[in-house]
Amino acid sequence: MLSTESITSLRAKLTAGEITPVDIIDSLEASINEKDAAIGGYLAFDFDTAREEAKNADLSLPLGGIPIAIKDNINVKGQPLTCASKFLEGAFISPYDATVITKLREAGAIPLGRTNLDEFAMGSTSGNSAIKRTNNPADPSRVPGGSSGGSAAVVAADTAIAALGSDTGGSIRQPASHCGIVGLKPSYGRVSRYGLVAFASSLDQIGPMTKSVDDAALLLNAITGYDPADSTSLEDDNTDFTADIDGGVKGLKLGVPKEYFSDAIDPAIKAIFDETAAKLEAAGAELVPISLPHTEYAVATYYIIAPAEASSNLSRFDGIRYGNRAENPENLIDLYRKSRAQGFGAEVKRRIILGTYVLSSGYHDAYYTKAQKVRTLIRKDFTDAFANVDAILSPVAPTAAPKHGENADDPLTEYLADICTIAANLAGIPGISVPAGTVESDSGTKLPVGLQILGPDLGESILLKIAKTVESL
Ligand code: GLN
DSSP states (O other), X not given: OGGGSOHHHHHHHHHTTSSOHHHHHXXXXXXXXXHHHHHOOEEEOOHHHHHHHHHTOOTTSTTTTOEEEEETTBOOTTSBOOTTOTTTTTTOBOSSOOHHHHHHHHTTOEEEXXXXXXXXXXXXXXXXOSSOOOOBTTBTTBOOOSSSHHHHHHHHTTSOSEEEXXXXXXXXXXXXXXXXXXXXXXXXXXXXXXXXOOSSTTTOEEEEEESSHHHHHHHHHHHBSOOTTOTTOOOOOOOOTTTTTTOOOTTOEEEEEGGGOSTTSOHHHHHHHHHHHHXXXXXXXXXXXXXXXXXXXXXXXXXXXXXXXXXXXXXXOSSSSSSOOOSSOSSHHHHHHHHHHHHSOHHHHHXXXXXXXXXXXXXXXXXXXXXXXXXXXXXXXXXXXXTTOSXXXXXSSSSSOOBTTTTTTOHHHHHHTTTTTHHHHHHTOXXXXXXXXXXXXXXSOEEEEEEEEEOSTTOHHHHHHHHHHHHHO
16 A cells, blocks of 8 residues: 555655556545544545646656645645634635645645644644544544644554644644654744744744654755745755764764653653663763753743734634624624634634733733743753753653543643643744654553654754654664
8 A cells, every 4th residue: 555655665666667646646545535534634635636736746856746735724725724713614715825835846746635633723632623523543532632633643544645734832743742653843944834824923833744754854855945925934054854864873962851751741651751762872872961940931931922923813814804704793893703703713712812811911011021031041941951962852742642522621731731842832943753652541552652852943954863763763
């Protein structure tokens, strides 16, 4: 089955003339028809368009003929975009390609399928999707993580070759960990956000979700670079992320931050971490105990800044410019009010209300400005740490994938579970989750667990080579 293979192995077969891009689409269609009803990873797919594009694929390009599943908050021209929200469902067709999609096409890849997510990427279970539930392929009674849970599930279930996700506070790395795949959040500015529906603009990044570390590097190569349409995108340094990937870890100093191992971390997760860290040490790395002293404020800081930005970004959904419009409004204000009340789900409303509150005059300085100051301290923690270590190791999440609905009426517990991932977004540094082991659930299923590796600004190459070592151990 071609659907089970990685980009790397499919590319070898394509260039050797053993298979065609249409064969890959056919295999994916069969796999999706067989499995997606049970997994629920996709919100939409268009095999006909993909097959047409596959027929014209230029195999000389780095991703020539490779289909990529796309999280449904990234615009793909001519395709529906929902952000898993009632606001947009059935009411919006993308008029343009996001820059990452243009870049994928320029590299020869074919966008295929829109993957489920928490509504507007707010959440960590995909349970906030207003459209459907996604199950973890390793255990359908459990969540795939989120918010890029659909992308993680389809890659893990071999109903996609690879996918794009977005990460504002962990949404690529955490579902990758829960589903047993590789997920990379690039440095802020590495990848253009143009055409990604904005959640929290100073934190959002698009990144690869793949079956292997090599595939993550290939996909990253394709999507990075300066974009005049995103003023926060960085000048291209023309890094080839595959170049140093087999370099190994000999002589690397890997920091282990004591603050990431609080009582919240499940002992089974800690055990997998210790085992993996010991293997890296045996492979020649040096483990260095470090401190990131402001870690305890990261969750609170994030849940002020992210909702503040969200409340502003989501004001564009007013019932006039995008998506569904409430019927029979009494006047303009009533139209806004009704459209937003009907269109947004509970978590999105919670964030908008929270964000509006922390930005309101009288509270702005106490919450928003204060949070920005703490954010600077969190970033300084990392800059100080990277003066002494090459990368930082930690768990991705305190537990393996929870059961559906486990924290449904307890948002705070869910927010606190972001403890290991959100500081990287606040600091703007890159992070990767690579499969490190499995824990057995009470029902005997084997739940995947990832290792998180964090690096200095633009340090993706170091992360990839450490991750590749973990993958090979
Ligand atoms: N779980 C975090 C939140 O709900 C992160 C989401 C994300 O990265 N998009 O905000």
